[in-house]
Amino acid sequence: MLANHLISLEERYGAHNYHPLDVVIERASGAWVYDVEGRRYLDFLAAYSAVNQGHCHPAIFKAMCEQAQKVTLTSRAFRNDQLPLLLKDLHELTGFEMALPMNSGAEAVETALKAARKWGETRKGIPAGHTQILVAENNFHGRTISIVGFSSESQYRYGFGPFPSGFDRVPFGDAQALREKITPDTCAFLVEPIQGEAGIIVPPAGYLREVAAICREHNVLLICDEIQSGLGRTGRLFAFMHDEIVPDVVVIGKALSGGFYPVSAMLASREVLGVFSPGDHGSTFGGNPLACAVARAALRVIVDEDLSERSAKLGAYALNRLQRIRSPHVASLRGKGLWIAVDLNSPARPFCEALKERGVLCKETHDTVIRLAPPLTISQEDLDWGLDQIEAVLAPQEDSSVDIDAASRNTVNA
Numbered sequence: 014m015l016a017n018h019l020i021s022l023e024e025r026y027g028a029h030n031y032h033p034l035d036v037v038i039e040r041a042s043g044a045w046v047y048d049v050e051g052r053r054y055l056d057f058l059a060a061y062s063a064v065n066q067g068h069c070h071p072a073i074f075k076a077m078c079e080q081a082q083k084v085t086l087t088s089r090a091f092r093n094d095q096l097p098l099l100l101k102d103l104h105e106l107t108g109f110e111m112a113l114p115m116n117s118g119a120e121a122v123e124t125a126l127k128a129a130r131k132w133g134e135t136r137k138g139i140p141a142g143h144t145q146i147l148v149a150e151n152n153f154h155g156r157t158i159s160i161v162g163f164s165s166e167s168q169y170r171y172g173f174g175p176f177p178s179g180f181d182r183v184p185f186g187d188a189q190a191l192r193e194k195i196t197p198d199t200c201a202f203l204v205e206p207i208q209g210e211a212g213i214i215v216p217p218a219g220y221l222r223e224v225a226a227i228c229r230e231h232n233v234l235l236i237c238d239e240i241q242s243g244l245g246r247t248g249r250l251f252a253f254m255h256d257e258i259v260p261d262v263v264v265i266g267k268a269l270s271g272g273f274y275p276v277s278a279m280l281a282s283r284e285v286l287g288v289f290s291p292g293d294h295g296s297t298f299g300g301n302p303l304a305c306a307v308a309r310a311a312l313r314v315i316v317d318e319d320l321s322e323r324s325a326k327l328g329a330y331a332l333n334r335l336q337r338i339r340s341p342h343v344a345s346l347r348g349k350g351l352w353i354a355v356d357l358n359s360p361a362r363p364f365c366e367a368l369k370e371r372g373v374l375c376k377e378t379h380d381t382v383i384r385l386a387p388p389l390t391i392s393q394e395d396l397d398w399g400l401d402q403i404e405a406v407l408a409p410q411e412d413s414s415v416d417i418d419a420a421s422r423n424t425v426n427a
């Protein structure tokens with residue numbers, strides 16, 4: 014079978030740093046993906062929210078093809094005609110004064126950390142080499158050495174030290190704990206408004222607003238990592254908008270390209286992004302014309318198709334439907350917009366395997382959580398069909414063929 018052949022090639026010649034579901038995707042369109050055997054699946058992960066616009070969106074595809082025929086990479090040794098237009102679009106859409114484009118999310122986070130430290134030394138007057146950056150427990154900001162160095166997940170750190178110093182963790186959702194940890198050397202607090210990889214952890218209402226006030230009071234930069242929560246996923250353009258605040262720095266990525274190309278960016282005020290002088294920071298591919306053309310088209314889709322509003326509406330509908338399911342397996346439900354965590358009483362992997370058999374792709378996070386995050390372009394009809402499958406797996410009828418215990422026995426654990 015072609016799928017088994019491809020899987021064995023990947024296992025033999027590739028590093029085993031992931032434990033994917035054994036579905037080998039060959040093509041995709043909108044909310045649907047197709048495997049090499051011609052089976053189709055409804056995508057309820059959307060590449061961790063990188064394809065909020067749906068797979069292979071025609072408008073983004075068109076922009077990418079048109080730009081790829083003209084010029085793709087200049088490096089920033091020279092200027093290109095797309096970067097200024099993306100910067101202007103980002104300013105007009107988000108209100109932030111300046112932006113610095115990078116490629117991956119982790120790179121944009123690193124960029125924000127560097128900017129925050131330099132701001133701390135040169136603007137706040139923190140002695141050189143003494144800046145402290147606070148982060149949240151159970152954070153996820155990417156996989157570089159400095160970022161995993163302040164992770165509270167031991168697997169992310171194990172074997173990769175030594176790590177840079179100058180980072181300290183505070184509990185997520187506890188503004189008072191943040192206040193107590195701030196010192197005169199604190200230059201920034203880096204936080205996800207809703208923690209995605211931790212299992213879509215929504216903090217208590219008003220948390221971010223309190224955090225913003227504390228940061229302002231102590232002249233500490235508030236950096237919101239909106240790489241997964243941003244660009245429509247939670248029912249607003251950014252998750253911080255639910256708290257009616259404006260952070261000092263925002264980091265975006267993932268859906269910034271609609272899944273076509275790695276594009277990320279740091280957004281901030283002139284005071285913060287102004288700390289960089291020529292030579293301070295850079296990236297060969299960052300701000301390249303292909304990335305900028307793709308990102309402009311991806312942003313336009315989010316606006317033109319009202320994806321934030323769709324997320325709010327469809328998310329409320331989906332959560333309501335899920336809440337009505339009576340299942341012995343479900344411990345709790347939470348989420349915002351079309352970003353919902355189904356927290357189970359037992360490992361989620363067998364349920365994800367059972368859903369795959371029924372044509373729905375989900376991925377477990379943190380063992381017991383199924384994360385539901387379909388493309389925001391998903392139709393009401395497809396969403397309902399996907400929820401039907403989830404219901405069938407979580408609350409099987411007597412005559413159902415789904416047998417979670419059997420699926421569990423067949424699962425090889427990571």
Ligand SMILES: *Cc1c(COP(=O)(O)O)cnc(C)c1O
Nearest residue numbers: 117118119153154155238240241
């Ligand atoms: C995915 C993610 C990142 C890392 O992005 P990469 O493109 O994988 O480097 C950082 N922060 C958050 C919140 C994410 O979800």
